[in-house]
Amino acid sequence: MKLINQLSKETGIPIGTIRFYEKSGLVKGQTKKEVTTNNYVYYDEETVEKLRFIQMAKAVGFTLSEIKEVVDAWYKKQISKVAKIEVLNKKLLQIDEKMKELKAVKKQIAVCIYNIESAVD
Amino acid sequence: MKLINQLSKETGIPIGTIRFYEKSGLVKGQTKKEVTTNNYVYYDEETVEKLRFIQMAKAVGFTLSEIKEVVDAWYKKQISKVAKIEVLNKKLLQIDEKMKELKAVKKQIAVCIYNIESAVD
DNA sequence: ATTAACTATACAGTATACTTCATACTTGTT
DNA sequence: AACAAGTATGAAGTATACTGTATAGTTAAT
Numbered sequence: 370m371k372l373i374n375q376l377s378k379e380t381g382i383p384i385g386t387i388r389f390y391e392k393s394g395l396v397k398g399q400t401k402k403e404v405t406t407n408n409y410v411y412y413d414e415e416t417v418e419k420l421r422f423i424q425m426a427k428a429v430g431f432t433l434s435e436i437k438e439v440v441d442a443w444y445k446k447q448i449s450k451v452a453k454i455e456v457l458n459k460k461l462l463q464i465d466e467k468m469k470e471l472k473a474v475k476k477q478i479a480v481c482i483y484n485i486e487s488a489v490d
Numbered sequence: 491m492k493l494i495n496q497l498s499k500e501t502g503i504p505i506g507t508i509r510f511y512e513k514s515g516l517v518k519g520q521t522k523k524e525v526t527t528n529n530y531v532y533y534d535e536e537t538v539e540k541l542r543f544i545q546m547a548k549a550v551g552f553t554l555s556e557i558k559e560v561v562d563a564w565y566k567k568q569i570s571k572v573a574k575i576e577v578l579n580k581k582l583l584q585i586d587e588k589m590k591e592l593k594a595v596k597k598q599i600a601v602c603i604y605n606i607e608s609a610v611d
Numbered sequence: 612a613t614t615a616a617c618t619a620t621a622c623a624g625t626a627t628a629c630t631t632c633a634t635a636c637t638t639g640t641t
Numbered sequence: 642a643a644c645a646a647g648t649a650t651g652a653a654g655t656a657t658a659c660t661g662t663a664t665a666g667t668t669a670a671t
Contacts (some may be wrong), residue, residue, distance in 0.1 A: 375646065385632055388649085393628090407637055409648060422598055425591040430551030433628070443602050450606055457603045464596045470546040471592065475585045478545055481564050482578045485571055495617065506660055509619090514658090526669055531617060554658070 370411040373398070387420070393422060395437055415444070425476040429467055437462075491532040493590070494519070501541040516544060518559055535563070550588055556581075 377384045391410075396419050398410035419440055426436045439460055442453040445485050498551045511517050512531075517540050519531035540561055547557045560581055563574040 372648080383630085384648090386628085389629060400550075407635080407648075408535065422595070424596075427593050427628095428497050428551055429592045429595060430549055431595075439599065439602075444607075450609070450611065453604055453606050457599050457606075459597055461603075464599070466590055467550050468589075470586060471550045471589055472548060473545050474543070475582065477546075477576060478560065478578050478581055478585070481560075482575055482582075485563075485574050485578075488569065488571070493618075504660080505618095507658085510659060528618075530667080548658095 370401075370413055372409060372411060376412045376416065376420070379417055380424070382420055382424065383392075390420075390423065393437070393438060395433065395440055396420065419444075429461075429464075432441075436461075491522075491534055493530060493532060497533045497537065497541070500538055501545070502540055503545065511541075511544065511554075514554060514558070516554065516561055537604075540565075550585075552584075556584075598599065 371379070372403065373384050373387060375388060376382075382390075390471075391398065396412070396416050398412040398416065400408050400410055422440070423433075423436055426439070427433075438456050442448060442456040492500070494505050494508060497503075498508060501508075503511075508517065512519065517537050519533040519537065521529050521531055543561070544554075544557055548554075548558070559577050560569070563569060563577040
């Protein structure tokens with residue numbers, strides 16, 4: 370169990386951003402009942418995993434609310450098995466779509482480089 | 491040569507967004523000097539290509555300013571061949587990075603689905 | 612000629628995702 | 642004891658990328 374500063378260092382995500390994610394319901398720490406002098410929040414390894422997932426998913430263009438759907442399907446106990454799988458399979462389709470777009474962008478740029486290289490000044 | 495309404499319909503990008511992109515320097519139409527009664531702006535096929543590129547690049551998480559770098563390297567005559575190629579090669583690296591992240595996200599979700607499916611209710 | 616639809620411009624407003632600031636309390640070090 | 646560094650909370654501010662509104666002129670169809 371780690372405090373927010375350590376969590377931030379391990380993931381490279383700023384403290385302010387982690388707090389923002391917590392307010393948005395993406396991650397959740399917990400206070401220790403045995404500690405009575407403060408209300409410091411502790412985070413577990415699962416939170417580290419979640420944050421790394423959020424980083425990657427953001428990098429490939431998913432919004433926080435799209436990411437929240439996945440994280441909820443992943444961890445929330447209230448959601449039924451069937452509903453979770455439905456959400457996740459939809460995400461897989463979106464990922465394949467992005468994969469295609471990424472390849473198209475790459476190809477476009479490769480062609481562009483070729484054209485520039487073979488152009489006469 | 492097409493007007494903004496047609497351009498919008500061909501690409502699926504709202505008129506307001508196209509105007510916003512034009513203000514941001516991503517695309518550029520031109521007025522016809524022979525038309526003197528209005529200042530309607532006409533767009534060519536190159537603009538359609540650019541807009542399609544912008545759509546894809548945005549879908550995989552590139553920002554408009556990152557996209558602008560590519561579009562400038564692609565079309566701007568003021569930029570030297572060497573500088574253009576440098577920009578584009580950097581983009582290719584970023585794309586490979588995104589490709590990796592996309593695969594990691596996919597794997598993560600696939601594992602997640604497997605875990606849910608094999609879990610006992 | 613009228614009127615619906617299209618175009619241009621400028622500016623205000625919105626959504627998302629942070630980021631900073633102010634305040635106040637807690638902990639660890641010297 | 643003092644003080645730097647860490648933590649919590651709330652609210653305001655910022656950047657990006659649109660989105661909507663208001664105004665005014667233009668074009669096409671009836």
